[in-house]
Ligand SMILES: *[C@@H]1O[C@H](CO)[C@@H](O)[C@H](O)[C@H]1NC(C)=O
Ligand SMILES: *[C@@H]1O[C@H](CO)[C@@H](O)[C@H](O)[C@H]1NC(C)=O
Ligand SMILES: *[C@@H]1O[C@H](CO)[C@@H](O)[C@H](O)[C@H]1NC(C)=O
Ligand SMILES: *[C@@H]1O[C@H](CO)[C@@H](O)[C@H](O)[C@H]1NC(C)=O
Ligand SMILES: *[C@@H]1O[C@H](CO)[C@@H](O)[C@H](O)[C@H]1NC(C)=O
Ligand SMILES: *[C@@H]1O[C@H](CO)[C@@H](O)[C@H](O)[C@H]1NC(C)=O
Ligand SMILES: *[C@@H]1O[C@H](CO)[C@@H](O)[C@H](O)[C@H]1NC(C)=O
Ligand SMILES: *[C@@H]1O[C@H](CO)[C@@H](O)[C@H](O)[C@H]1NC(C)=O
Ligand SMILES: *[C@@H]1O[C@H](CO)[C@@H](O)[C@H](O)[C@H]1NC(C)=O
């Protein structure tokens with residue numbers, strides 16, 4: 001959650017209060033800490049997920065503005081909880097709450113009521129959540145499924161860390177009366193995004209002193225008293241701020257689990273705006289030490305920031321990651337805001353581990369989490385494409401969401417390998433396209449291009465349109481490309497996800513045609529391609545009016561609530 005939002009906040013709150021019949025800075029707020037006119041506290045906000053840019057297999061908020069994923073944890077029943085930075089009253093950042101959704105398969109998301117509310121003078125910025133199975137906090141007599149959220153409270157004067165506890169599994173939170181649990185002296189406006197994990201016999205928090213380029217490590221026996229333990233500072237790319245650190249233990253191919261520290265930086269990413277870097281290393285309960293001095297990037301494109309790993313997954317299992325699929329350089333002006341009333345989606349969930357497979361030693365490998373719940377029928381398969389092409393008209397696929405996989409093998413060693421593989425998704429109506437491809441030779445670059453879409457970008461200097469990464473061919477002569485395209489987002493995963501590219505785009509026409517071509521490949525190279533349609537995860541939740549209501553538990557009329565809410569939207 002960036003500093004700049006404080007500026008937007010002033011604008012959003014000013015706009016907000018100007019809508020109220022009275023001067024709301026002086027008006028009494030009766031029985032609730034909630035000051036948002038029309039934002040429901042007892043039920044989810046309803047959303048229209050049918051827009052031409054609405055992702056169908058990705059999470060996006062019911063309405064208005066979303067940024068960082070927050071508080072991600074999986075409970076004992078296998079329900080994944082995703083909270084997120086949410087402004088329910090405008091399609092720009094500012095009035096930050098914790099939105100909430102749950103899922104058992106990480107693709108079908110049930111929208112829940114807002115979990116933690118901003119107040120008139122302070123916003124609930126990013127943070128994390130844990131399950132206090134042993135009642136270390138004392139909040140949870142007679143239960144082992146109490147949830148504690150740890151977040152940054154933002155005011156114009158300070159960023160301090162607070163906790164809130166939930167006895168109902170993470171749906172409803174109560175703010176701790178002893179807040180804040182961690183503040184600097186003197187207070188800082190650049191101290192945020194606590195991520196807490198359990199280490200053997202104590203809690204560990206990593207948190208960003210953003211503009212000092214320090215990740216602080218704090219420890220606690222009870223989530224209430226925090227002690228400074230160490231600093232990890234000035235590592236990797238600095239950009240202009242450190243944000244949203246994660247400390248996570250994950251499996252290593254052919255070895256014991258290892259710790260990874262991720263740091264998101266914004267602004268100042270090498271490609272502009274926002275990016276996440278990661279450091280494999282060791283952690284002993286108080287100190288993190290990186291294996292080397294290298295900065296490794298989580299993505300080679302521009303739309304993957306502030307990601308988190310779910311709390312509650314054993315270190316021997318692949319960890320599950322979700323990132324914010326946008327970039328602060330343009331997230332608040334992309335055209336979904338004006339035409340469809342929402343901004344920003346999350347990446348697909350990714351299962352992650354470490355492997356030593358390239359000359360850089362350590363790579364985080366990210367692959368789409370089990371897609372079977374949303375896989376539709378195959379649109380095309382070909383086990384021996386060789387030098388050839390595949391053409392698919394998917395105009396009759398309602399979701400317009402596709403998963404594709406290309407397995408290339410028997411590639412001769414680097415000196416001799418030749419040829420190209422590339423793919424294009426285009427609109428039969430406007431001829432716009434999004435494309436990508438790989439060169440089997442030279443530096444083995446993989447590229448993506450969003451420059452041939454008309455809906456956004458031509459006039460925005462930050463919405464750069466081409467991205468690439470060097471991806472050496474494996475010693476065993478293989479190359480694997482996986483991709484997911486979902487209306488306004490494309491994610492590619494190279495070679496079990498050791499390189500990942502996440503790219504949003506906003507075409508005027510509907511993309512409905514896929515072409516995949518290979519040319520110039522060495523004789524004997526085997527190309528196997530499979531393309532599947534994906535089922536919309538949201539369509540299943542739509543009511544007769546086409547609206548996704550979420551987990552409505554109260555008797556009140558939510559369609560009405562939604563209209564009220566849409567009516568109150570601020571651009
Ligand atoms: C609203 O109240 C504040 C605080 O009393 C005051 O500074 C401001 O001028 C008032 N604005 C309007 C529009 O009355
Ligand atoms: C798991 O489900 C059971 C039965 O529905 C419920 O009683 C329990 O509270 C749930 N546990 C968690 C951690 O949500
Ligand atoms: C809970 O207590 C058990 C038994 O002492 C311990 O092994 C475990 O690490 C503790 N876990 C948490 C999250 O408190
Ligand atoms: C949880 O902690 C509180 C405060 O220490 C205590 O009153 C309560 O008995 C504890 N409950 C359990 C089940 O340990
Ligand atoms: C720091 O800011 C918090 C929140 O605004 C406030 O409660 C606290 O008193 C401040 N502390 C100091 C030392 O100014
Ligand atoms: C953790 O590592 C730090 C730095 O190497 C060291 O000072 C500290 O004693 C270690 N703690 C434990 C418990 O080993
Ligand atoms: C990675 O593997 C190579 C051999 O393939 C080995 O030389 C190198 O030491 C390994 N790196 C690490 C960090 O284990
Ligand atoms: C690379 O492949 C070529 C052609 O198959 C072969 O002649 C050469 O020995 C190979 N080089 C290595 C280092 O394997
Ligand atoms: C080829 O090597 C890569 C990198 O080590 C590995 O991930 C992949 O599984 C191997 N493929 C086959 C078919 O052995």
Ligand SMILES: *[C@@H]1O[C@H](CO)[C@@H](O)[C@H](O)[C@H]1NC(C)=O
Pocket residue numbers: 420421422437517518519520
């Ligand atoms: C894509 O591949 C085809 C066939 O090899 C080739 O004609 C075309 O130039 C390639 N496009 C790009 C942008 O590389």
Ligand SMILES: *[C@@H]1O[C@H](CO)[C@@H](O)[C@H](O)[C@H]1NC(C)=O
Pocket residue numbers: 102110112168171551553
């Ligand atoms: C709906 O929300 C309630 C809490 O408000 C929760 O107990 C219940 O599990 C939720 N149901 C679903 C299907 O998400």
Ligand SMILES: *[C@@H]1O[C@H](CO)[C@@H](O)[C@H](O)[C@H]1NC(C)=O
Pocket residue numbers: 557558559560
């Ligand atoms: C809910 O409100 C909508 C819009 O005002 C109305 O059309 C619908 O009949 C209402 N439904 C119920 C169950 O009251």
